[in-house]
Amino acid sequence: MSMFIASLNSGSNGNCYYIGNSEEAIFVDAGLSCAETEQRMARLGLDMNAVKGIFISHEHSDHIFGLSTLVQKYKMPVYVTAGTLREIRGKRLRAFVRLFESHQPVSIGGLTITPFPKKHDARDPHSFVVRCMQTTVGIFTDIGQICEQVVCYFRQCHAAFLEANYDEEMLQQGRYPHFLKNRIRGGQGHLSNHQAFELFTSHRPDFMTHLLLSHLSKENNSPELLMALFNHHKTDTEVIIASRYQESQVYPVSFQPPTKTFLSPGEIINEMPLKKKANVKSELRQLSLF
Numbered sequence: 001m002s003m004f005i006a007s008l009n010s011g012s013n014g015n016c017y018y019i020g021n022s023e024e025a026i027f028v029d030a031g032l033s034c035a036e037t038e039q040r041m042a043r044l045g046l047d048m049n050a051v052k053g054i055f056i057s058h059e060h061s062d063h064i065f066g067l068s069t070l071v072q073k074y075k076m077p078v079y080v081t082a083g084t085l086r087e088i089r090g091k092r093l094r095a096f097v098r099l100f101e102s103h104q105p106v107s108i109g110g111l112t113i114t115p116f117p118k119k120h121d122a123r124d125p126h127s128f129v130v131r132c133m134q135t136t137v138g139i140f141t142d143i144g145q146i147c148e149q150v151v152c153y154f155r156q157c158h159a160a161f162l163e164a165n166y167d168e169e170m171l172q173q174g175r176y177p178h179f180l181k182n183r184i185r186g187g188q189g190h191l192s193n194h195q196a197f198e199l200f201t202s203h204r205p206d207f208m209t210h211l212l213l214s215h216l217s218k219e220n221n222s223p224e225l226l227m228a229l230f231n232h233h234k235t236d237t238e239v240i241i242a243s244r245y246q247e248s249q250v251y252p253v254s255f256q257p258p259t260k261t262f263l264s265p266g267e268i269i270n271e272m273p274l275k276k277k278a279n280v281k282s283e284l285r286q287l288s289l290f
């Protein structure tokens with residue numbers, strides 16, 4: 001069974017990642033407004049009602065901005081640690097909260113979500129790997145450093161959202177005050193382009209088909225610079241930049257490499273958990289024209 005992943009948005013202006021199979025899905029973080037989340041899901045042909053829970057990585061506003069409204073409207077369970085919950089109190093979540101603990105897998109239909117702690121300047125921050133049968137997807141953003149656990153889980157991933165927040169030179173030369181620069185690069189902030197590249201070149205498993213570079217800084221990074229870096233190391237993995245302005249495509253991910261690298265629109269439609277297949281068919285037809 002394939003998994004399907006998409007970034008609805010990625011960056012300090014809002015993070016929301018969709019990970020699912022053909023039956024159900026989860027969000028990791030809810031940093032877009034409810035309306036924007038709905039619009040982007042609709043454009044991708046994805047069903048909001050297939051989303052069975054929201055996993056919160058930490059309490060920073062770019063990860064929880066739309067949480068309260070989404071939860072109230074869709075009655076979605078919110079998976080969060082007790083520590084993070086204390087920081088986001090007042091968001092009227094109580095009835096929907098499911099507490100999780102580090103390294104304790106959570107099952108939602110055919111998906112198994114394993115949280116593990118990460119280094120970030122928040123109360124109790126966590127990264128996640130999501131498994132569906134033999135396929136594994138990792139969500140590794142807002143990490144100040146690459147710890148052993150990130151390496152261990154990255155090596156298991158068929159696809160990963162991996163932070164590449166800043167170019168060291170741009171951050172150093174940029175207009176941020178010194179204390180903020182040090183907070184970003186001090187081991188409890190964000191990963192640099194080179195740290196992400198080092199993880200990828202040293203620990204990419206052969207079976208990784210997709211890498212979505214995530215949470216790029218608007219001030220201290222450039223998608224062109226980042227892609228130029230990753231283009232130095234050609235592999236079979238498709239490297240994509242998750243935008244801070246728009247949703248990505250929906251990428252099918254499978255533990256077996258596809259026999260074809262390009263799926264026709266019809267083949268994608270047949271597998272995806274779509275809301276209105278007919279609408280998406282016509283959208284895909286339009287897309288192929290422009």
Ligand SMILES: [Zn+2]
Binds near residue numbers: 142
């Ligand atoms: Zn963030």
Ligand SMILES: [Zn+2]
Binds near residue numbers: 058060120122142
């Ligand atoms: Zn953060």
